[in-house]
Amino acid sequence: MTKSKELFNDAVNLMPGGVNSPVRAFRAVGGDPVFFASAKGPMLTDVDGEDYIDYIGSWGPFILGHSHPRVVEALHAQLDRAMSFGAPTEIENELAQKIIEIVPSIEMVRMVNSGTEATLSAIRLARAFTKRDKIIKFEGCYHGHGDSFLIKAGSGVATLGLPDSPGVTPSTANDTLTARYNDRASIEELVTEFPDQIACIILEPVVGNMGCVPPQDGFLQDVRDLCTREGILLIFDEVMTGFRLAPGGAQERFGVTPDLTTLGKIIGGGLPVGAYGGRRDIMEMVAPAGPMYQAGTLSGNPLAMTAGLETLRVLTENPELYPKLDAQTARLEEGFQSNLDDMDLPYTINRVGSMITLFFTERNVRNWDDAKTCDTGLYGSYFSEMLRRGIYLPPAQFEAAFLSIMHDDDIIARTVEANRESLKVIKRNG
Ligand code: KE4
Numbered sequence: 001m002t003k004s005k006e007l008f009n010d011a012v013n014l015m016p017g018g019v020n021s022p023v024r025a026f027r028a029v030g031g032d033p034v035f036f037a038s039a040k041g042p043m044l045t046d047v048d049g050e051d052y053i054d055y056i057g058s059w060g061p062f063i064l065g066h067s068h069p070r071v072v073e074a075l076h077a078q079l080d081r082a083m084s085f086g087a088p089t090e091i092e093n094e095l096a097q098k099i100i101e102i103v104p105s106i107e108m109v110r111m112v113n114s115g116t117e118a119t120l121s122a123i124r125l126a127r128a129f130t131k132r133d134k135i136i137k138f139e140g141c142y143h144g145h146g147d148s149f150l151i152k153a154g155s156g157v158a159t160l161g162l163p164d165s166p167g168v169t170p171s172t173a174n175d176t177l178t179a180r181y182n183d184r185a186s187i188e189e190l191v192t193e194f195p196d197q198i199a200c201i202i203l204e205p206v207v208g209n210m211g212c213v214p215p216q217d218g219f220l221q222d223v224r225d226l227c228t229r230e231g232i233l234l235i236f237d238e239v240m241t242g243f244r245l246a247p248g249g250a251q252e253r254f255g256v257t258p259d260l261t262t263l264g265k266i267i268g269g270g271l272p273v274g275a276y277g278g279r280r281d282i283m284e285m286v287a288p289a290g291p292m293y294q295a296g297t298l299s300g301n302p303l304a305m306t307a308g309l310e311t312l313r314v315l316t317e318n319p320e321l322y323p324k325l326d327a328q329t330a331r332l333e334e335g336f337q338s339n340l341d342d343m344d345l346p347y348t349i350n351r352v353g354s355m356i357t358l359f360f361t362e363r364n365v366r367n368w369d370d371a372k373t374c375d376t377g378l379y380g381s382y383f384s385e386m387l388r389r390g391i392y393l394p395p396a397q398f399e400a401a402f403l404s405i406m407h408d409d410d411i412i413a414r415t416v417e418a419n420r421e422s423l424k425v426i427k428r429n430g
Pocket of ligand 1: 274
């Protein structure tokens with residue numbers, strides 16, 4: 001028995017499903033999760049000493065690859081000074097300043113400890129600012145596990161087939177309206193049905209949580225124009241896309257400016273950080289400047305701030321990393337397409353920058369209705385064959401894969417070869 005298996009056998013008696021986040025449990029792909037021991041650059045090593053090329057990067061944070069030397073060195077230095085105070089520190093000013101410099105929409109920012117905290121704080125703020133109760137989200141988008149978001153959500157909720165989680169009260173669910181992604185008319189219908197009642201529209205400007213789904217031409221600007229017309233706040237949930245699709249995230253890449261932005265993942269450089277920010281007139285409603293309450297014991301934690309700040313410094317000092325990362329991901333996409341075209345398997349690949357998903361469906365994937373036509377069983381078989389060949393993909397069809405700046409030509413070539421061999425097996429097994 002592998003050590004991973006032994007550890008999982010223990011874990012299932014200690015933590016629900018043996019994990020601390022559902023998607024990690026491999027429920028969607030079968031088999032038992034791999035337990036990891038170490039990581040460096042694009043590589044992971046499991047507790048049995050097996051190496052894998054990592055396409056999760058801790059679900060997005062490791063755009064620089066695991067344990068980038070500058071981040072590790074900065075963390076050691078901070079660790080020798082202090083871990084946490086629960087009081088203001090200079091490094092919080094420095095990271096806030098960096099975010100305000102980089103993200104077009106952010107004039108003021110509040111640090112929190114996760115993407116979920118960022119998004120649930122942002123909608124509370126939108127409701128406080130507009131004095132309206134309802135929110136619009138999109139089917140298949142995931143914004144963390146806040147009650148208001150667990151309505152037709154993506155990511156692990158969709159993966160586990162739990163469209164609406166128990167424990168969310170009908171009154172809460174009643175204030176969450178859902179529209180179809182890339183479908184402006186579906187938003188207009190809700191705005192007409194609930195005039196002057198909608199506080200905000202929150203969306204992933206490029207979806208990662210159905211798998212990667214890009215906004216169709218003009219969609220983001222249409223939503224922006226509708227929000228401006230209706231006095232609705234536009235919230236871009238850039239927890240995944242922030243600092244990944246461009247230094248200023250999707251809003252820089254697509255040139256559309258939201259009223260509020262939520263951030264996470266890369267902003268913490270691998271440690272727990274989230275943030276929300278935007279227009280100063282809105283943010284000054286947040287306590288203690290204003291009446292909307294939000295707080296956190298470890299918000300602005302110096303260690304987490306250090307990992308995030310050093311990560312953003314490396315990215316902004318080396319802007320050529322973005323086109324390079326895009327080009328490497330394009331090479332991966334081309335390699336997969338070449339393999340798949342030879343196989344006559346149903347597929348579509350969506351990619352934006354270094355976010356990519358291979359969907360096992362022949363439909364174009366523009367929204368949740370399209371995404372759910374995928375053959376998730378086939379994805380499970382593909383995942384297992386790739387894992388066997390040392391490639392660690394997201395253990396669920398409805399997730400995006402991520403590359404780092406350390407995924408070089410050799411890494412890409414090895415992945416494309418494993419993809420070819422894996423597809424041959426699943427083709428043969430029918
Ligand atoms: P966290 O609370 O997990 O830090 O962030 C929630 C969140 C908010 N918004 C977006 C766009 C997100 O993608 C996420 C979290 N992403 C998932 C991956 N699809 C995290 C992985 C997991 O749930 O274990």
